[in-house]
Each structure stands twice: as C-alpha cells, then as structure tokens.
Amino acid sequence: MRRLVSAPGPLNAPKPIRVQVDGRGRPIVVGGEQVERFIHDWYHRFGWWRDDPSRRRYYRVDTVTGRHVVVFRDMFTDGWFSQQA
Amino acid sequence: MSRGERSRGDNGGPRIVCVYVPRFQLRVAAGGSQDLLERALAIAPSGGGTMPVGEVSPSAQAQGVRAGMALSEALGRCRELELIPGDPIKVARAWDQAARALEGIGAQLELARPGLAYFVADGLEGLHGGERGVIAAAGEALRRPPRIGVAPTRFGALAAALEARSRRARVIGDREARRYLAARPVSVLRYRPETEPLVPALEQLGVLTLGDLVELGAAAITDRFGALGGLARRLALGHDTPLQTRRVEDRLEESMDLGEANSGLLLERTLSVLVDRLLARPERRGRTIRVLVISARLVERGTWCEEVVLREPICDAKRIVLALTAPLGQLPAPATALGLAVVEFGPVTGDQTSLLDGERRARDERRRKAVAQVQALAGPYAVLRALIVQADSPLPEHRNLLTPWVG
Numbered sequence: 001m002r003r004l005v006s007a008p009g010p011l012n013a014p015k016p017i018r019v020q021v022d023g024r025g026r027p028i029v030v031g032g033e034q035v036e037r038f039i040h041d042w043y044h045r046f047g048w049w050r051d052d053p054s055r056r057r058y059y060r061v062d063t064v065t066g067r068h069v070v071v072f073r074d075m076f077t078d079g080w081f082s083q084q085a
Numbered sequence: 086m087s088r089g090e091r092s093r094g095d096n097g098g099p100r101i102v103c104v105y106v107p108r109f110q111l112r113v114a115a116g117g118s119q120d121l122l123e124r125a126l127a128i129a130p131s132g133g134g135t136m137p138v139g140e141v142s143p144s145a146q147a148q149g150v151r152a153g154m155a156l157s158e159a160l161g162r163c164r165e166l167e168l169i170p171g172d173p174i175k176v177a178r179a180w181d182q183a184a185r186a187l188e189g190i191g192a193q194l195e196l197a198r199p200g201l202a203y204f205v206a207d208g209l210e211g212l213h214g215g216e217r218g219v220i221a222a223a224g225e226a227l228r229r230p231p232r233i234g235v236a237p238t239r240f241g242a243l244a245a246a247l248e249a250r251s252r253r254a255r256v257i258g259d260r261e262a263r264r265y266l267a268a269r270p271v272s273v274l275r276y277r278p279e280t281e282p283l284v285p286a287l288e289q290l291g292v293l294t295l296g297d298l299v300e301l302g303a304a305a306i307t308d309r310f311g312a313l314g315g316l317a318r319r320l321a322l323g324h325d326t327p328l329q330t331r332r333v334e335d336r337l338e339e340s341m342d343l344g345e346a347n348s349g350l351l352l353e354r355t356l357s358v359l360v361d362r363l364l365a366r367p368e369r370r371g372r373t374i375r376v377l378v379i380s381a382r383l384v385e386r387g388t389w390c391e392e393v394v395l396r397e398p399i400c401d402a403k404r405i406v407l408a409l410t411a412p413l414g415q416l417p418a419p420a421t422a423l424g425l426a427v428v429e430f431g432p433v434t435g436d437q438t439s440l441l442d443g444e445r446r447a448r449d450e451r452r453r454k455a456v457a458q459v460q461a462l463a464g465p466y467a468v469l470r471a472l473i474v475q476a477d478s479p480l481p482e483h484r485n486l487l488t489p490w491v492g
Contacts, residue, residue, distance in 0.1 A: 007466050007487075008358075008362060008466055008469060008486070008487050008488050008489055009486065009487055010482040010483065010485070010486055010487075011471050011482070011484070011485035011486060011487050012481045012482055012484070012485065013482045014482060044479060046479050046480060054480060083481055083482070084481065
C-alpha cells in the first residue's frame, strides 16, 4: 500500500533540495529543473530570542516544466530547502 | 486476603522492606554530584504560598534549614544557601528506573514518593535465599546503596530504614517491633503525608517519642488531633494498612518541543496533539486512561509536572484535553517542551456515552470503523489529521501538525 504521508509531525516541513545559483545567489536550477521565471524573493528572520533562530531567504520561481516552486536558503547552514510558503 | 497480610514473621505477619534513598530529588536535580551535596543546597520553591524550599543538603540541614521551610526563613538561617531548580521530570524518570530495577528482583512495590518504596519480602525469600538475601538483592539493584529497614509493618520498616546505615540494613523482629517503635522520635511521622502536619504540634507539646504518644491514650489523642491522631497512635502501636502495590505496565509517553508556541491556546493545541498520539499508540490496546502526568520543560532552568487523575477512565480525546487544560494553567513559567505520559490505564473501552444521536452518530461510527480497519492494516499512523497549531507563525512548518486520527 502506498503511503501518502509518512508520519505524524509538522505539515509542510522543509525538504532539502539541490539548487544551482547565479552570481547574485539567486536560483537558476531547482531540483534539476531550469528556472524559467523568477517571481520574487523575501527575507525572513525569526526567533532571535531562541537557541535555534532562523534566517532564510525565500525565492518563488517557475521552472521550465511549469512547476511553481518555493525554495529557501538557510543562512546559518547555507543549505537549500523547498517548502510551500 | 491481600498480599500484605500473607507472611511468615514470628507472629505469622508480613515482613515489609522499606527502601529509602535520602535526598533523592536533590541528588537528581543536582546531577548526582557529591561535591554539590557537600554545599548548603536546597531545591528552589516551585512558587505559591509561603514559598517552601524542597529537599536540603546535609550542610544546609546542619544550619537549621529543613525541607518545607519558608524561603525567607531558610535564607535567614543559612546566608550561603544555594537554590537549585527542581527537576520533577528527571526525578520521576530516575525513580521509575530505580523502581523497575527493584521490580527486577521480583518485588511488588508501593511507591510512597521519589526515594521511598516498600515491598513485602515474603515470597522472595525462596528466590534470594532468605530475608538477608532479599535485602542484599534490593541493595544491589540500585546504583546508589539505599537505606533498608525491615519490620512487620510499613511504618516500622520506615522507622528502621531512617535509622539504618547505607550498607547495613536495620531488621526489626516481630516481637520487638512495638518496643522499637516506642523509642523512635515522633519526627518519623513526617514521612507519612497524612501524619506529617501533626509533628510540630506534638513536639511543641513535649511528645517527643512514639512511646510518649501511645502513653497519652487513644481518647486524649483523638480528642486533641482527631482521626489523624488516632492514625498516628495506631502506627506507633505497630498497626498499619496493607501495601498498595503498583501494577507493572507499559509507560506510554509522548513529548513535543514547543518552539515559540508557549502561550495558552497554543499549549492546548499541542496538548491535543500529544493526547492524539498517546491514544493512537498500539501499546494502549484499547484500554481507557485513568491517570496521566503532564510535564513541561521551562524556559528558565528546571521542569514542571503534575499528575492528573481523571474522574472516570476514558479514551475520548476531547474530554482528556479538557481535563488537562486546568493543570496546564498552573505552569510557573513559559515552557519550551510539553510531555504527557499515561501512568495508569483503566479497563478496555466500550462505547462511550454521547448526547448526540441519529444520523450523525451513525456516520461517526462508520467513519470510526473505517479508520480502525485502515489502521489495523497499515498501522496507527495510516490515517492522520491536520491540526492547526499556530496559524500565524511566520515559519510554515510551525503552522500545522499531522497527528494520528483517533476515532
């Protein structure tokens, strides 16, 4: 039986994704798909009072296959993640 | 006949073993460090009323500080008194671990409080080679050698354990029990929650030993102290109730980090997720829940926990959450994590009563059966529901949680 969801936990948790960036740090290839259209980006800083603050730069893009994707770069780990924002 | 009444003492009564680890809570809260215990330490008050301090170290005790003393008085008596935050969660875990170790030698325990337990030696003597063997096995079961007392009653065993040294048990024979108790100080009554309030009054009246208490006579004691006085006298005379041993069963526990979700409504939602998770655990095997412990790790150092006894054993998530909401309001500080554990189960569930009837109830029943079938096939996490935890959180992953669907 195919499971649609894996286990209890946060819905819409960030998933690691492979991203290539241009000289300005903006994604040009997301999950192996070329970015066709850059829509917009925003910066997100949260939880500075906690042990695990978050600083993320989100990008909303369309890929050549027509997918609408939201990815972010974690400013602390420099890792890329996809997430529906 | 209860287990506590079976025995083979001199008089055919039971032989009760008391296992006592002094300052158990302080030792756990201080991380077990011996040098910490050599300083003047006390567990900080957890708030409320006169702000009484918790267990105190020998050094603090030598300067007149006692557990339960108001913080202002404790600091007045001992200027260098250091307060460390209590850690009831860690204490409960450490004590549960110790209790399981004792149960490993075959003992059926009555757990009076962290650091104090009783069991009946009868029945274990054949296993461990007599009473001495039982005592040795109990001593070896715990990481730190406890003080062990053995007597025909719970109270006698307690008095003996308080007098015992850590590696030498105090054993009181059936015939000498009453004489032995008569010579003990009335302060032994402090270790029984029912009789604890009597001790200061008795000491002020010059009743210093249990023998003095007995000599006052039943009528005089009951006249002055009521039913509690009567109980204290019966204990001093060597009468006690049978042990109430705990059942050894699975401990179900769930916990969750709260992130920024540490205010009222959000705590309740997190609690709701924890209840769903507990109810979905296959180890529950359809049993209802009677007693839970709700716990929290606090923003400042320390933890908090509260035992909640449900009015009747239930497995209805909404009613359980409702029962847990009131204790949650007593959190002394913002929490960073919330935990929930089942301490005692009730009988296997039947149909729970409902005011709703007719079509809706039938639909709910069909859905419940469908979910149960899917869960039976694919596991408890096969059907989940999305719960809004913090809709306005800037982090998308903090807004909703998937939690097991409980019919």
